[in-house]
Amino acid sequence: MTELLTAAQMRAIEQAAIESGEVTGLELMERAGQGVVDAIFAEWPELAMPKHSAPAAGGAGGSTPSPLRGSPPEYLERDDNEMRRAVVLCGPGNNGGDGFVVARLLRDAGWQVEVFLYGDAEKLPPDAKVNHERWVKIAPVTALTEQAFRKVAFADMYVDALFGTGLTRPVAGDLAGLLRHLGGYGGDDYRPRMVAVDVPSGLCADSGRVVTPNPRARVPTATLARLTVTFDSPKCGHFVGDGPHHCGRIVVKDIGVRQFREHKPNPHTGRGHVVRFPRTSLIGKRRMVPDERPFFSVDIRYFTKNQGHKYAHGHAFILSGGVGKGGAARLAARGALRVGAGAVTLGSPPAALIENAAQLNAIMLQSLKDPDALRVLLQDTRINALCIGPGLGLNDRGAALVAGVLGGEEPRPTVLDADALTLLAQDRALFDELHANCVLTPHAGEFARLFPEIAEKLNAPATTGPAYSKVDATREAAKRAGCVVLFKGPDTVIADPSGRCSINASVYERSAPWLATAGSGDVLAGFITGLLARGFGAMQAAETGAWLHTECALSFGPGLIAEDLPEELPKLFRELGI
Numbered sequence: 405m406t407e408l409l410t411a412a413q414m415r416a417i418e419q420a421a422i423e424s425g426e427v428t429g430l431e432l433m434e435r436a437g438q439g440v441v442d443a444i445f446a447e448w449p450e451l452a453m454p455k456h457s458a459p460a461a462g463g464a465g466g467s468t469p470s471p472l473r474g475s476p477p478e479y480l481e482r483d484d485n486e487m488r489r490a491v492v493l494c495g496p497g498n499n500g501g502d503g504f505v506v507a508r509l510l511r512d513a514g515w516q517v518e519v520f521l522y523g524d525a526e527k528l529p530p531d532a533k534v535n536h537e538r539w540v541k542i543a544p545v546t547a548l549t550e551q552a553f554r555k556v557a558f559a560d561m562y563v564d565a566l567f568g569t570g571l572t573r574p575v576a577g578d579l580a581g582l583l584r585h586l587g588g589y590g591g592d593d594y595r596p597r598m599v600a601v602d603v604p605s606g607l608c609a610d611s612g613r614v615v616t617p618n619p620r621a622r623v624p625t626a627t628l629a630r631l632t633v634t635f636d637s638p639k640c641g642h643f644v645g646d647g648p649h650h651c652g653r654i655v656v657k658d659i660g661v662r663q664f665r666e667h668k669p670n671p672h673t674g675r676g677h678v679v680r681f682p683r684t685s686l687i688g689k690r691r692m693v694p695d696e697r698p699f700f701s702v703d704i705r706y707f708t709k710n711q712g713h714k715y716a717h718g719h720a721f722i723l724s725g726g727v728g729k730g731g732a733a734r735l736a737a738r739g740a741l742r743v744g745a746g747a748v749t750l751g752s753p754p755a756a757l758i759e760n761a762a763q764l765n766a767i768m769l770q771s772l773k774d775p776d777a778l779r780v781l782l783q784d785t786r787i788n789a790l791c792i793g794p795g796l797g798l799n800d801r802g803a804a805l806v807a808g809v810l811g812g813e814e815p816r817p818t819v820l821d822a823d824a825l826t827l828l829a830q831d832r833a834l835f836d837e838l839h840a841n842c843v844l845t846p847h848a849g850e851f852a853r854l855f856p857e858i859a860e861k862l863n864a865p866a867t868t869g870p871a872y873s874k875v876d877a878t879r880e881a882a883k884r885a886g887c888v889v890l891f892k893g894p895d896t897v898i899a900d901p902s903g904r905c906s907i908n909a910s911v912y913e914r915s916a917p918w919l920a921t922a923g924s925g926d927v928l929a930g931f932i933t934g935l936l937a938r939g940f941g942a943m944q945a946a947e948t949g950a951w952l953h954t955e956c957a958l959s960f961g962p963g964l965i966a967e968d969l970p971e972e973l974p975k976l977f978r979e980l981g982i
């Protein structure tokens with residue numbers, strides 16, 4: 405798994421590296437700038453060629469339209485030289501320092517580069533100041549205003565080095581207007597080559613939220629990049645909230661500080677300690693960082709087909725709702741069976757038995773009238789995982805069954821989804837019965853019902869950086885509930901009460917918008933239940949279930965309906981060598 409860092413964690417690693425004496429801040433800045441330039445040429449190889457010799461396919465060859473509306477200035481229209489043109493926007497911190505390095509390296513590569521600075525050159529931090537001075541020996545720097553930018557902004561590429569991990573407050577005044585332009589130009593169908601250094605300016609690196617007093621503004625005050633080049637490790641904000649929308653694509657460049665991730669305090673000075681708790685992992689497919697495993701590791705031990713009867717592979721029990729409401733629980737049951745539970749039983753109210761019987765074959769069916777019947781059933785110790793909520797019904801029977809599931813003598817690992825979550829929100833005494841082997845799988849609405857104070861913080865405008873994030877919210881919720889919380893979305897965040905946290909992001913190359921289809925959440929609940937039955941721990945079951953869910957959707961492709969998800973698993977398991 406790839407580790408995601410917060411801005412503070414990245415700063416601590418950088419600080420430890422510098423304090424070790426093995427590298428200077430200036431060297432790190434040079435590596436960062438070089439990383440950006442390398443990423444640019446890898447992303448757009450045609451930019452390494454002279455302008456008129458590059459293929460023009462897809463608008464890749466010639467000059468791109470201005471990101472600001474209106475025609476390019478006359479002198480640019482007359483320009484017929486062969487040089488590539490870049491505009492680099494530098495800010496008042498070290499992100500701006502990286503920008504000056506990028507400008508210099510592009511110029512060394514034969515580009516015509518125009519540099520703008522927002523802020524006072526005298527107040528730049530030391531390394532940024534050195535790179536500013538290096539640049540002004542080569543070419544001038546223009547003070548950044550919207551008006552000044554409008555006059556010259558016509559380029560093959562724009563580099564956004566205004567703010568990185570140091571964004572502390574909303575961008576205001578003239579610069580806000582400029583960022584709105586850079587974040588809202590061109591409609592949806594065309595984005596100029598905008599490269600964000602570390603993080604698109606205006607976006608909080610921790611939360612992926614645009615830092616603004618007005619979150620409902622039609623055009624956000626953050627740049628819209630086609631490529632974001634970050635250093636050492638991706639940051640949480642690249643994968644949650646609006647991050648993926650603003651980043652375009654993420655490339656991670658090694659700047660040689662990895663050994664300092666585990667840095668201990670210097671015994672003499674006591675400094676150089678890297679604070680890396682809590683850790684956040686990315687559950688992803690693609691290889692993002694050298695020497696990290698390309699796949700999220702599905703623990704194959706739990707899938708090994710040991711000889712043995714079906715119950716040796718676990719027995720999942722799924723509680724269903726009333727007549728006409730059984731579809732959701734049947735989907736969950738199918739998911740649990742396909743993911744590998746040896747046996748799956750659906751507990752149905754007597755009146756719905758015939759309906760369920762007509763739809764089930766490999767899944768067993770059991771009459772489940774009330775909590776007394778449940779108590780008797782749970783005397784069967786082979787039942788080792790439960791799922792309650794899909795299609796359950798917001799009624800007394802539902803509430804009594806949730807109480808029965810949570811309050812038994814030997815509470816089983818249990819997934820609580822859908823109606824069970826609403827019932828928990830309505831009855832705090834029930835909520836207090838949650839135990840460490842529970843997994844809650846709320847979407848945003850259910851999350852807000854279950855954890856109203858946390859949701860209020862998350863939904864409040866992000867007016868300071870670092871802003872409260874979905875990662876923070878899920879961690880806090882897991883702690884409060886005392887169990888695993890899987891907060892659904894394209895950026896599914898999973899946390900346990902100890903603070904362990906993962907993000908299963910269905911974004912970038914794992915984007916699967918067709919996964920937002922009726923019944924998809926029921927299948928996810930079933931996957932997790934099946935994995936619990938196979939012996940996975942609660943956190944691992946939630947992580948693996950979420951990962952498989954996205955992978956099934958990607959494998960099937962558009963046109964997917966919830967029924968297709970479990971049926972995709974055998975193919976996926978074959979590919980994984982399970």
Ligand SMILES: NC(=O)C1=CN([C@@H]2O[C@H](COP(=O)(O)OP(=O)(O)OC[C@H]3O[C@@H](n4cnc5c(N)ncnc54)[C@H](OP(=O)(O)O)[C@@H]3O)[C@@H](O)[C@H]2O)[C@@H](O)CC1
Nearest residue numbers: 418433496497498499567568569570571572573574575602
């Ligand atoms: N970590 C690493 O290993 C490496 C990091 N590197 C690079 O350093 C970057 C982090 O640099 P950084 O800490 O100087 O922060 P950065 O984002 O440049 O901004 C801080 C400045 O912006 C200002 N400011 C903030 N918000 C504002 C607002 N709304 N409107 C106006 N001003 C605002 C803020 O002002 P202040 O809050 O202090 O008043 C301060 O002046 C990082 O993203 C990466 O690119 C690489 O070089 C190499 C390795």
Ligand SMILES: [K+]
Nearest residue numbers: 564567601603
């Ligand atoms: K930036």
